[in-house]
Amino acid sequence: MIRVKTSRKSRISQGDIYKNIExxxxxxxxSGNLEISKINFPLVIILTQDCDLVQDYTYRWSRxxxxxxxxxLLSVLVAPLYNAEHFxxxxxxxxLDMQMEKISKTRSPGKYLKKNDRPRYHYLEFPKAIGIVxxxxxxxHYFSVNLNYLRNIKKSNxxxxxxxxxxxxxxxxxSNFLAxxxxxxxxx
Amino acid sequence: MNQYEVFNEEYVSNSQTKSxxxxxxxxxxxxxxxxxxxxxxxxxxxxxxxxxLIHDKS
Numbered sequence: 001m002i003r004v005k006t007s008r009k010s011r012i013s014q015g016d017i018y019k020n021i022e023x024x025x026x027x028x029x030x031s032g033n034l035e036i037s038k039i040n041f042p043l044v045i046i047l048t049q050d051c052d053l054v055q056d057y058t059y060r061w062s063r064x065x066x067x068x069x070x071x072x073l074l075s076v077l078v079a080p081l082y083n084a085e086h087f088x089x090x091x092x093x094x095x096l097d098m099q100m101e102k103i104s105k106t107r108s109p110g111k112y113l114k115k116n117d118r119p120r121y122h123y124l125e126f127p128k129a130i131g132i133v134x135x136x137x138x139x140x141h142y143f144s145v146n147l148n149y150l151r152n153i154k155k156s157n158x159x160x161x162x163x164x165x166x167x168x169x170x171x172x173x174x175s176n177f178l179a180x181x182x183x184x185x186x187x188x
Numbered sequence: 189m190n191q192y193e194v195f196n197e198e199y200v201s202n203s204q205t206k207s208x209x210x211x212x213x214x215x216x217x218x219x220x221x222x223x224x225x226x227x228x229x230x231x232x233x234x235x236x237x238x239x240x241l242i243h244d245k246s
Contacts, residue, residue, distance in 0.1 A: 025234075029241070032240060032241035033238065033239075033240055033241070034237075034238065034239040034240070034241060035236065035237070035238050035239075036236070036237040036238075036239075037234065037235075037236050037237075038234070038235050038236075038237070039232050039233065039234050039235070040232065040233050040235060041232045042230045042231070042232065080232060082231075083231070086231060091231075092231055092232075093231065093232060094231060095231045095232060095233045095234065096232060096233075096234050
């Protein structure tokens, strides 16, 4: 089980968890007709490095006079949290018409996943008081969120913040997964 | 100045429950102890908004 903090800082932090975050898939306009497709994710975790978030916050909101905007971020990186029960059934993206792999949680694939021995996934169990069911992060799923959008909904959508040790574990595993080298399969 | 009038917002989703799970070892939805306090009982949903551009003559 991980440790979390429920106190809300004034700034966005690495490891923060927010609810009901929108991801814009596309915006199209044709002959005056506008179409916007978006996905609403029940929960996401902030993956952007905390030092970058500190610098952005300092320079964006502190009214310090700076020579340039070098420290400002365009967006923050987030990853969705999926309900682990839905995930093991392969049904966590069924509302998006996506059938995912079923993983038996009582056999090796699921057991390894719950011990975080599978590089693609990160399994999380929260303290009961937080009210989040066991969840899984799929490191193949991530997107960016506009900072102003996040700041505007921060007060109402903040859920909790994963404490430093556990958030570093998540982002370290995430960066290792992204940095993996895909070698061609060897034909014997 | 152009404005957009939202005339249709719809959930483009497949909301029916799929009951084709055969592996007995995989949890069924009935096993979920769904608590209304839990944030993660819902799944990601796609929403499509369609709007028409209105030319504001002012």
